[in-house]
Amino acid sequence: MYAATRYVARGVIMRFLLPTVLLACTGEADLPGSHTGGVEDSGALEPEACGYTPAPDLDAAEGVVEVDLTASAFPWDPGTGVPLTEGVAYNESVPGPLIEANVGDTIVAHFRNDLSEPLTVHWHGIRLASDMDGGMQMMEPIQPGETFDYVFTVPDAGFYWYHPHLAGAKLIERGLHGRLLVHADDEVPADCDLPISLDDLLLDEDTLQVAPVDTDMMQLMGRLGNVLLANGRSDRRVALTAGQTVLLRLVNPSNARYWDVYVEGQSLQVVATDGGWIPEPYAAESVVLGPGERATVQFTATGSPGEEVRLMNKRFQLHEEGGDMIEYDPLGNGENPVLAFVFGEGSVAGTPWVQPSVPAMPYSGPTETLGHHWVLEEDMMGGTVTIDGEAWPNVPVVDVAAGVDTTFEIENKSEMHHPFHIHGNNFQIVAINGEPPATPQGWKDTWDIPPRSTVTVVSDLWNPGDWMYHCHILEHAEDGMMGEMMVE
Numbered sequence: 422m423y424a425a426t427r428y429v430a431r432g433v434i435m436r437f438l439l440p441t442v443l444l445a446c447t448g449e450a451d452l453p454g455s456h457t458g459g460v461e462d463s464g465a466l467e468p469e470a471c472g473y474t475p476a477p478d479l480d481a482a483e484g485v486v487e488v489d490l491t492a493s494a495f496p497w498d499p500g501t502g503v504p505l506t507e508g509v510a511y512n513e514s515v516p517g518p519l520i521e522a523n524v525g526d527t528i529v530a531h532f533r534n535d536l537s538e539p540l541t542v543h544w545h546g547i548r549l550a551s552d553m554d555g556g557m558q559m560m561e562p563i564q565p566g567e568t569f570d571y572v573f574t575v576p577d578a579g580f581y582w583y584h585p586h587l588a589g590a591k592l593i594e595r596g597l598h599g600r601l602l603v604h605a606d607d608e609v610p611a612d613c614d615l616p617i618s619l620d621d622l623l624l625d626e627d628t629l630q631v632a633p634v635d636t637d638m639m640q641l642m643g644r645l646g647n648v649l650l651a652n653g654r655s656d657r658r659v660a661l662t663a664g665q666t667v668l669l670r671l672v673n674p675s676n677a678r679y680w681d682v683y684v685e686g687q688s689l690q691v692v693a694t695d696g697g698w699i700p701e702p703y704a705a706e707s708v709v710l711g712p713g714e715r716a717t718v719q720f721t722a723t724g725s726p727g728e729e730v731r732l733m734n735k736r737f738q739l740h741e742e743g744g745d746m747i748e749y750d751p752l753g754n755g756e757n758p759v760l761a762f763v764f765g766e767g768s769v770a771g772t773p774w775v776q777p778s779v780p781a782m783p784y785s786g787p788t789e790t791l792g793h794h795w796v797l798e799e800d801m802m803g804g805t806v807t808i809d810g811e812a813w814p815n816v817p818v819v820d821v822a823a824g825v826d827t828t829f830e831i832e833n834k835s836e837m838h839h840p841f842h843i844h845g846n847n848f849q850i851v852a853i854n855g856e857p858p859a860t861p862q863g864w865k866d867t868w869d870i871p872p873r874s875t876v877t878v879v880s881d882l883w884n885p886g887d888w889m890y891h892c893h894i895l896e897h898a899e900d901g902m903m904g905e906m907m908v909e
């Protein structure tokens with residue numbers, strides 16, 4: 422029976438995945454479970470209602486959100502019809518449960534490690550106490566079969582995510598990541614509020630299983646996938662009605678892929694970044710998200726009954742112009758569909774979008790206090806990545822004073838982009854190569870450092886603690902592009 426099921430499933434894949442893999446080299450790749458075919462021939466999923474289902478709150482009290490969170494092996498299906506035998510997940514769901522809270526709530530997450538290796542949970546972007554942050558220097562890893570209660574307050578409305586901070590390159594790729602959504606007090610719900618994890622997966626073309634990291638180059642450049650996933654599947658379709666106000670809350674849990682996304686025929690407005698709602702929303706043709714980054718975009722759905730409009734990903738060039746790594750991406754130079762919106766009958770007068778109010782961003786440029794000037798380097802020949810000439814754990818610790826407006830410069834001397842993530846505090850980008858950024862800014866915890874560029878950021882260092890910082894290309898973090906900052 423099992424074999425027969427597999428055989429049938431495999432037939433579906435032969436029809437839909439193989440064109441993907443074969444066409445990938447030409448830049449005209451289509452995804453498994455193609456969005457372009459009709460329902461009968463594509464085998465695509467039925468359109469889902471737009472929205473999300475939060476994790477059940479086990480505590481009825483106001484102001485406390487209590488959840489169970491178990492990491493275990495879980496053979497999930499990325500949309501190929503073939504479950505990943507090495508798949509892992511939180512609560513047998515990819516992405517893991519969406520934890521929903523209001524600003525100021527206390528989160529209680531009863532974590533259980535049912536995997537065979539030690540784990541921590543890092544709450545990416547949350548300004549919490551550093552002994553709850555899941556960084557490796559501040560807590561003992563949770564051993565297989567053991568439990569730990571993460572308890573922390575969420576001080577900022579925004580869209581966050583969580584993931585392991587040990588063996589992240591392997592485990593996040595295989596499905597171990599989830600979202601944490603913190604609402605502002607004055608948020609007016611959109612008609613369609615859709616959190617989307619934009620992930621990629623590198624599958625072996627023959628087995629459709631997670632491909633091993635079998636080359637030094639893949640380790641050095643970061644692992645780019647050949648299948649694009651929206652919320653863990655390559656074939657999602659979401660129902661829309663013309664006129665609806667749509668909010669897409671985007672997070673990038675990919676190991677190394679920078680996404681550059683837009684929705685066909687829709688006018689996007691960026692309304693939030695990593696640390697929540699921004700003071701000045703702005704129109705954008707597409708939105709770039711490096712690994713670890715989030716952005717929320719809003720649009721009023723425009724389309725006719727039966728029409729499909731797709732969330733598309735454009736190729737982002739990870740290396741500087743003229744670099745010889747252009748062909749490294751298995752998806753090539755083309756644009757690829759990620760998810761399809763399917764318009765139903767009729768239209769509605771949508772709920773008008775109201776931007777939640779937030780204070781203006783405080784900084785107009787660098788402050789007097791320079792906390793540190795970091796230098797990121799990558800030695801292609803030697804196969805190493807470093808910060809300030811060293812690899813974790815030998816990168817010198819940065820010591821800065823809490824509560825002081827402090828400027829940091831990150832200089833990237835390498836030929837490729839690096840997404841720089843600092844735990845525990847929020848930052849405002851004030852300059853890129855000495856020039857003010859081109860778009861209005863919001864709070865960030867992860868941001869791009871372009872090749873041969875210097876990015877200047879400022880933080881009030883509101884949150885004292887012992888914090889990790891690192892490149893969020895997970896292979897780079899594990900190869901040592903990571904350090905520690907003491908804020909005291």
Ligand SMILES: [Cu+2]
Pocket residue numbers: 838839840892893894897898902
């Ligand atoms: Cu990097």
